[in-house]
Amino acid sequence: MGLDFSYNIAVAEELGNIRCGGIPMAIGVQAGMATPALTRFGSDELKKQFLVPTIAGDFVACLGISETGAGSDVANIKTTAVRKGNEYVINGGKMWITSGSQADWMCLLANTSEGPPHQNKSLICLPMNLPGIHVAKKIDKLGMRSSDTAQIFFEDVRVPCKNLIGEEGNGFTYQMLQFQEERLWGVASALIPLETIIQETIDYTRQRKVFGRPVLHNQTVHFRLAELAAEVELLRSLLHRAVALYVEGNDVTKFASMAKLKAGRLTREVTDSCLQFWGGMGFTNEVLVSRLYRDLRLVSIGGGSDETMLSIICKYMDILPRK
Ligand SMILES: Cc1cc2nc3c(=O)[nH]c(=O)nc-3n(C[C@H](O)[C@H](O)[C@H](O)COP(=O)(O)OP(=O)(O)OC[C@H]3O[C@@H](n4cnc5c(N)ncnc54)[C@H](O)[C@@H]3O)c2cc1C
Missing domain, CATH: 1.20.140.10 (Butyryl-CoA Dehydrogenase, subunit A, domain 3)
Structure with a gap:
């Protein structure tokens, strides 16, 4: 399940015909940036819950990797997802998130343990309507002004552990x-x-x-x-x-x-x-x-x-x- 990659790239080329850069950006995040890992490593249940409506265009997806203190240096992210029972409790924040102020869910990269930085991270499907998620601001930018770019904070956000994509620790x-x-x-x-x-x-x-x-x-x-x-x-x-x-x-x-x-x-x-x-x-x-x-x-x-x-x-x- 998922979009065929060569088709996806052909669509990407074709989207260049749209004169508004923000539209291709949003579709790019949806089809080529927030969903490939879910397509490849996600459980059938997760795919049904997040991937199917995203491909159908019923859900807006965003990708949460960058933080204020970690853009180029992805391994240095500070957001944590701590396992408590059958839930992760998420604290921290993400920066520069395309479609962040309107997304239904985020493909979130967070630290799920204190191990070495390339082995302590996980990708999690995070519904964006959970208590504790605050969209702080829509960022005013030089270009891509028709694409919304948000800063987002997480304060004790609880998400089921079954929202983990693939195996814990393989997120990086x-x-x-x-x-x-x-x-x-x-x-x-x-x-x-x-x-x-x-x-x-x-x-x-x-x-x-x-x-x-x-x-x-x-x-x-x-x-x-x-x-x-x-x-x-x-x-x-x-x-x-x-x-x-x-x-x-x-x-x-x-x-x-x-x-x-x-x-x-x-x-x-x-x-x-x-x-x-x-x-x-x-x-x-x-x-x-x-x-x-x-x-x-x-x-x-x-x-x-x-x-x-x-x-x-x-x-x-x-x-x-x-x-
Ligand atoms: C409009 C927009 C949309 C974005 N959308 C998303 C999104 O949806 N999700 C998401 O997670 N992130 C998103 N990003 C974040 C983007 O991926 C980061 O901005 C990018 O990775 C750079 O990180 P930084 O801004 O923290 O720059 P920094 O890491 O602070 O780097 C600043 C500069 O330092 C220089 N530099 C860095 N490393 C080196 C090196 N090794 N050697 C020499 N020079 C170096 C480079 O010139 C770099 O531009 C978006 C950014 C923008 C501007």
Whole structure:
């Protein structure tokens, strides 16, 4: 039970056609970020309770990993879920939670014991209507303004132990696996916006005349746009290769991290270069390029920063100095 991953990625690419970045973000969390671990490791009962209505669109899901003191350093989260009888009692808080102020449930990462940080965590399906859950604030952001991002606190929240996904203590590992899908999803959803903005820039600069000729006729402009289009195609190829390997059952952490890194870098390059060619118009809120300049800036930060991707790639290349 669950969404077929290659279908999911095809949907992610297609969602890029929607001009409002917040909608693909919310659907991405729903389909590719908060649910893969439940799909793979959850009990049938949990899937029936949380996954089925989420896929049907009756439930909004959110993913609770990041905290105020632990974003890049996931192992350092402080939220605890302490077993008392047949319940977990949850205390702590989560930060930057997409769809957090309207979600029906959260895929929560919490410390369920005091063991080593990679073996003391668990993923738990947490209904968001339980006593003790406080949505503190909707965060005011530079971009993705149509996606709600919340800070959430937990105060003695009681949830049945049967809401545990898979085995206790495996949450960190499950989340690292889940991140592969999140990162590939993020890459896929950026491709069409990048192509769209390159095409809109071609259309605009073709009709905009400066010094008596179209802006596009300057070689620096059309060469730059051609170069960016080539880079987007390269990114698509890497994405498709990683997805094909993943669907065959391989660990694609290295390729997913490379694609996510490249997507972060490239979205910044494409939106910045294109915006420049629009002149003053590019600096207004009337055109898509300025919105994508803000919205896509998130790709280098959300789901793990560029530097986190570099650290993972280095680890797989065995060139990261050991502690
Ligand atoms: C709009 C938005 C939506 C989000 N949605 C969710 C969500 O739904 N669920 C969720 O759990 N989280 C979510 N996040 C959180 C996101 O995953 C984190 O912001 C991200 O992992 C970075 O963590 P941080 O913000 O704490 O940055 P920090 O960990 O404080 O890092 C700050 C900066 O330090 C640098 N850095 C970090 N590590 C290294 C290193 N090893 N070497 C060199 N430099 C380094 C990087 O430049 C990084 O950007 C969201 C964030 C945003 C902005």
